[in-house]
Amino acid sequence: MTALSAAAERLRIRSGAYAGQTAGLARGHVQANLAILPADWAGDFLRFCQANPKPCPLLAVSEVGDPALPTLGTGIDIRTDVPRYRVYRDGVLTEEPTDIRDLWQGDFVSFLIGCSFSFEEALLADGVPVRHIAMNRNVPMYETNIDCVPAGRFAGKMVVSMRPMAPRDAIRAIQITSRFPSVHGAPVHFGDPAAIGIRDITKPEHGEAVPVEPGEVPVFWACGVTPQVAIRTARPPIAITHSPGTMLITDLLNTHLSVL
Amino acid sequence: MTALSAAAERLRIRSGAYAGQTAGLARGHVQANLAILPADWAGDFLRFCQANPKPCPLLAVSEVGDPALPTLGTGIDIRTDVPRYRVYRDGVLTEEPTDIRDLWQGDFVSFLIGCSFSFEEALLADGVPVRHIAMNRNVPMYETNIDCVPAGRFAGKMVVSMRPMAPRDAIRAIQITSRFPSVHGAPVHFGDPAAIGIRDITKPEHGEAVPVEPGEVPVFWACGVTPQVAIRTARPPIAITHSPGTMLITDLLNTHLSVL
Structure with missing residues (x-):
């Protein structure tokens, strides 16, 4: 390193x-x-x-x-x-x-x-499993109904990445990612995908889907693909x-x- | 003060x-x-x-x-x-x-x-609503299936307190209560009550029930009533x-x- x-x-x-x-x-x-x-x-x-x-x-x-x-x-x-x-x-x-x-x-x-690669490394180092890494897939990403704050000609909805976790691991992941504000920080949502406008958790707009197992909740972080949406707008x-x-x-x- | x-x-x-x-x-x-x-x-x-x-x-x-x-x-x-x-x-x-x-x-x-009074004051100061305080009730407390680590003659299940929150507030509450390890710290669980052995969220063993509204999840903290269970044991x-x-x-x- x-x-x-x-x-x-x-x-x-x-x-x-x-x-x-x-x-x-x-x-x-x-x-x-x-x-x-x-x-x-x-x-x-x-x-x-x-x-x-x-x-x-x-x-x-x-x-x-x-x-x-x-x-x-x-x-x-x-x-x-x-x-x-x-x-x-x-x-x-x-x-x-x-x-x-x-x-x-x-x-x-x-x-x-x-x-998010930076905070995923911290999660794995702490023993918090990260499903898409374990499955050797790209992280699933979704376009939400959360409006970004517009600035001049740039505007758009927030894109989020999703990692399914048991609640105990999600609590730990919130603590760990809170320490990394320069790489998206704490999650913006967990639980019901529809609450942030995601209709089908099995169909991400970017990346690849991963299963949410029984006893797990999807945990959503703001994603660096968001600026690409703003540029398209x-x-x-x-x-x-x-x-x-x-x-x-x-x-x-x-x-x-x-x-x- | x-x-x-x-x-x-x-x-x-x-x-x-x-x-x-x-x-x-x-x-x-x-x-x-x-x-x-x-x-x-x-x-x-x-x-x-x-x-x-x-x-x-x-x-x-x-x-x-x-x-x-x-x-x-x-x-x-x-x-x-x-x-x-x-x-x-x-x-x-x-x-x-x-x-x-x-x-x-x-x-x-x-x-x-x-x-938990100490961290509830910090939650309210940060604008995170606390249902039982708003309703002027005692916090609802539940006996779980989480085993405490036994020590000599003391053993027993963990008692938890519950506060219903929107996910956004729950994420903030995890950050805030993590700063207060000497008053129970971060939650031990959120979401499905059955996952920690709580059969009926409307029937707490101690304190008073509060409603969990649509879009909210119950968030569970370790509770200081736990030692009373250990003493009864x-x-x-x-x-x-x-x-x-x-x-x-x-x-x-x-x-x-x-x-x-």
Whole structure:
């Protein structure tokens, strides 16, 4: 668990040798959700993140036009160091390249947003089982009826991730994730999915379904896919995000995100 | 909210002028559950409390035969300063006097145990509604199928108190009560009452029922009535407790019990 291993993974991704999911790579290091916007959209988006810190906890914002993110890692180039990107044009997903050097604009601003991988590592370290990891699936994610606080042209419903747990484990998970406000923090809901507008728990809009066993309740955390919904709503001429599950691996340690 | 007001309430109780519930008296001050046992039973009981810190969080243990509790308040006389006592002989409740000076033995040891009044004050201060307080009832308490860790002659099932809450408030209540480990701490369960052996949520064994409204879940905390069950099981020749709801008012401030 050294900064070198995170840097080494970034170089492997930059070279094109790896374009897959980043879960489990460079264990112990913070991974981040990405959103890139032109500078004239960046002010609104920054206010959107500030107003919605549970789905959009900001880890770093770049200088205009600069692909470096010095507070997240030495030598990061955001144009090459994410395994796979999503390009949205006027709010519509148009391509999923592995490199965005040819799309880069001098007015681009990169936003790096905390990811639940950090708190999942803390849950597992404490002995709290995480179903989708045990089943080797992507976490199930749902679009809810919870309105984000709008900011300028950005608005939309909150996306949540779901982990089924026995109540005893859910209580412990609430304690543990409360210590990690920069990676979504405590859950936003547990129990009845319909109470937050989820019609069918077996049909997540993103990721893969996992079973909720008898005696368990679904526990819902705000999710870093929320900004992608806001971008589809705002329809900027161009926006670039990571592809779900393929994150930026940073030099930061997950344990350093704990506030307590 | 001064130590004087707590001391003044104790004097009023000592004089015999007040023998009722202590909820709401000397607001801001810690109130405590009481168990008094002969010295040859005190070692087992101390180990029982140590092994079961959620139902039996110890605030103070007296010297043998000494009715004072200097760490809880100046001038406390445990023989007179609780509004109403319960006397158990061979595990059977025999009387509920307002003064135990004539029952006092030179080998008595007093155990003062944290009480949920302290965390309820923190919940209300944070805007989390507490149903039984709003309805001016005693909190509903239930005997569960959760075994306490036995210690010597003391054993028994855990008693829990229940507060119905919307999931959002329950998540906040878990955060708040986690800061108060010396007054039962985080809940032990939420949701399905049958999962902890409660057959009928409308029929608490102690206190008064409150409704669980649609969209709410019952949230269960370990309860300071648990030691009374253990005393009924252990059947010491004599044991004295407080009568439910009539607590020892101490000079300590609730806010000082917060670990965070």
